[in-house]
Amino acid sequence: MSALGDRGPLLIVGGGIAGAYLAALLGSRGQQVMVFDSRRDPRADDGVGGRSINLAIAERGLAALRRIGLVETVESLAVVMHGRVVHDADRSGVSGMQPYGNLPDEVLWSVDRTAFTCALLDAAEATGNVQTYFRQRCRDIDFDLGLATFADGAQQDLWHQVPFGTVFGADGVASIVRAEVLAVNGGSVRREMLSHRYIEIEIPATTSGGFQIAANGLHIWPRNEFMLIGLPNPTGDFTATLFLEAKGPAPSFEAISAPAEISAFFEEYFPSVVELVPDIVEQYLDAPLGRLGTIRTTGWSYEDRAVLVGDSAHGIVPFHGQGMNLALESASALVDAIESHDDDLAPAFCAFEADRRDDADAIADMAIQNYVEMRDKVNDPDYLLKRQLALRLSDELPAFFRPRYNLVMFSSMPYADAFARGDAQDALLAELVAGCASLDNVDMGTAHERVRALGPLVTRPG
Numbered sequence: 268m269s270a271l272g273d274r275g276p277l278l279i280v281g282g283g284i285a286g287a288y289l290a291a292l293l294g295s296r297g298q299q300v301m302v303f304d305s306r307r308d309p310r311a312d313d314g315v316g317g318r319s320i321n322l323a324i325a326e327r328g329l330a331a332l333r334r335i336g337l338v339e340t341v342e343s344l345a346v347v348m349h350g351r352v353v354h355d356a357d358r359s360g361v362s363g364m365q366p367y368g369n370l371p372d373e374v375l376w377s378v379d380r381t382a383f384t385c386a387l388l389d390a391a392e393a394t395g396n397v398q399t400y401f402r403q404r405c406r407d408i409d410f411d412l413g414l415a416t417f418a419d420g421a422q423q424d425l426w427h428q429v430p431f432g433t434v435f436g437a438d439g440v441a442s443i444v445r446a447e448v449l450a451v452n453g454g455s456v457r458r459e460m461l462s463h464r465y466i467e468i469e470i471p472a473t474t475s476g477g478f479q480i481a482a483n484g485l486h487i488w489p490r491n492e493f494m495l496i497g498l499p500n501p502t503g504d505f506t507a508t509l510f511l512e513a514k515g516p517a518p519s520f521e522a523i524s525a526p527a528e529i530s531a532f533f534e535e536y537f538p539s540v541v542e543l544v545p546d547i548v549e550q551y552l553d554a555p556l557g558r559l560g561t562i563r564t565t566g567w568s569y570e571d572r573a574v575l576v577g578d579s580a581h582g583i584v585p586f587h588g589q590g591m592n593l594a595l596e597s598a599s600a601l602v603d604a605i606e607s608h609d610d611d612l613a614p615a616f617c618a619f620e621a622d623r624r625d626d627a628d629a630i631a632d633m634a635i636q637n638y639v640e641m642r643d644k645v646n647d648p649d650y651l652l653k654r655q656l657a658l659r660l661s662d663e664l665p666a667f668f669r670p671r672y673n674l675v676m677f678s679s680m681p682y683a684d685a686f687a688r689g690d691a692q693d694a695l696l697a698e699l700v701a702g703c704a705s706l707d708n709v710d711m712g713t714a715h716e717r718v719r720a721l722g723p724l725v726t727r728p729g
């Protein structure tokens with residue numbers, strides 16, 4: 268048995284969201300930790316800033332942050348979102364707010380990614396036990412010698428080696444640590460890439476720094492086969508993301524490349540956005556094209572020497588706004604596993620994967636399903652009727668019914684349980700609304716009886 272730190276230094280590769288959070292948690296337990304990240308220190312005032320990119324943080328992320336006392340700090344950096352603002356889904360120019368739920372805490376927070384990472388890094392360093400090193404790209408890991416090799420800053424041919432006892436791989440979807448771990452433990456990784464890709468576009472603030480569109484919502488312009496979404500930033504601007512087929516006939520990124528084609532595309536499908544973004548063509552041309560995919564890994568650890576956490580273990584597509592929430596919840600679960608195994612790392616790491624893998628797979632599947640819901644279903648009458656009934660049932664029978672979306676976003680019910688419960692509830696809703704034109708036609712007596720028969724909702728203890 269080897270306890271945390273007995274073998275030698277604890278190294279976290281990747282000081283993004285999962286790595287910085289894990290460092291804060293381990294540091295607050297008194298563990299000495301070194302964090303290495305390939306990027307510059309996001310807190311450095313070197314004028315290399317950039318556009319805001321934001322993330323929706325939900326209950327699972329907040330629960331993880333409660334553990335390090337960071338919720339209020341993060342909420343102060345964020346804009347609260349009460350629901351979806353769906354824009355002219357039927358191209359009639361009409362928009363509407365669909366609240367996320369009936370409860371006051373059924374809200375999401377749109378937080379700037381850089382500001383959030385900085386807050387996590389500050390929290391980690393404030394423990395007094397965490398050292399951070401930036402512009403250090405991990406190149407390889409030698410488990411026999413217990414050495415990790417890092418390339419140094421801009422001079423990638425300059426490298427040095429750092430001895431370690433245990434390495435935590437928080438280095439994201441293209442993880443080097445994952446490759447090294449899988450090379451020695453016989454595990455596997457599967458990448459399932461979507462044919463859709465994305466670009467980010469800024470919807471600027473007004474000249475006085477206010478919001479051009481409703482501040483407290485997640486805006487969606489659904490167009491069936493593609494969509495645009497926008498999340499607010501505290502600075503009055505929105506970060507909008509266009510998700511679209513990469514290749515093939517228009518509309519696709521491949522087919523829309525000349526300024527006239529771009530202009531015609533936005534004028535046809537997103538005329539209200541063109542009014543908000545005068546330089547939309549230039550932004551489209553400048554934006555890097557991002558990839559979208561799911562990473563499913565088996566074999567998250569190697570003995571007591573290494574374990575993967577965050578996107579390196581389980582990358583998911585962004586349509587449920589859960590990748591970071593999953594990463595934070597997993598990092599928290601990893602420390603729980605270490606604690607419940609009295610710091611005996613090898614069994615703790617195995618238990619961690621056994622506890623989390625089904626959940627990671629479940630949210631990966633739900634995230635893909637949510638893409639279809641967001642771009643295609645939010646204006647469908649059957650979908651809207653089922654949603655109205657779902658909200659009414661969750662209001663009237665809160666112990667027995669909550670929409671799956673709300674179980675994922677606003678509870679800590681294990682993802683796999685939320686997935687299964689959601690399927691059962693959805694089948695029931697479909698039966699209850701069959702042949703009904705409106706909620707008035709639904710037999711609520713039968714609905715209550717059938718919902719109760721599903722049994723009470725069970726959330727994670729504690």
Ligand SMILES: Cc1cc2nc3c(=O)[nH]c(=O)nc-3n(C[C@H](O)[C@H](O)[C@H](O)COP(=O)(O)OP(=O)(O)OC[C@H]3O[C@@H](n4cnc5c(N)ncnc54)[C@H](O)[C@@H]3O)c2cc1C
Pocket residue numbers: 280281282283284285286303304305306321322323324403404405406437438439440441442443465508557576577578579583585587588589590591592593594
């Ligand atoms: C368009 C988009 C929108 C998203 N929106 C949301 C959202 O609204 N809500 C949500 O919950 N999730 C969202 N996500 C998912 C979220 O961004 C990720 O799940 C989250 O960032 C994972 O955190 P991580 O720390 O595991 O990985 P990352 O955030 O990718 O951090 C990895 C870190 O490792 C460093 N690194 C990489 N390689 C090396 C190396 N070789 N050596 C040293 N350091 C290295 C990187 O510099 C980085 O700092 C979104 C993702 C995308 C693509």
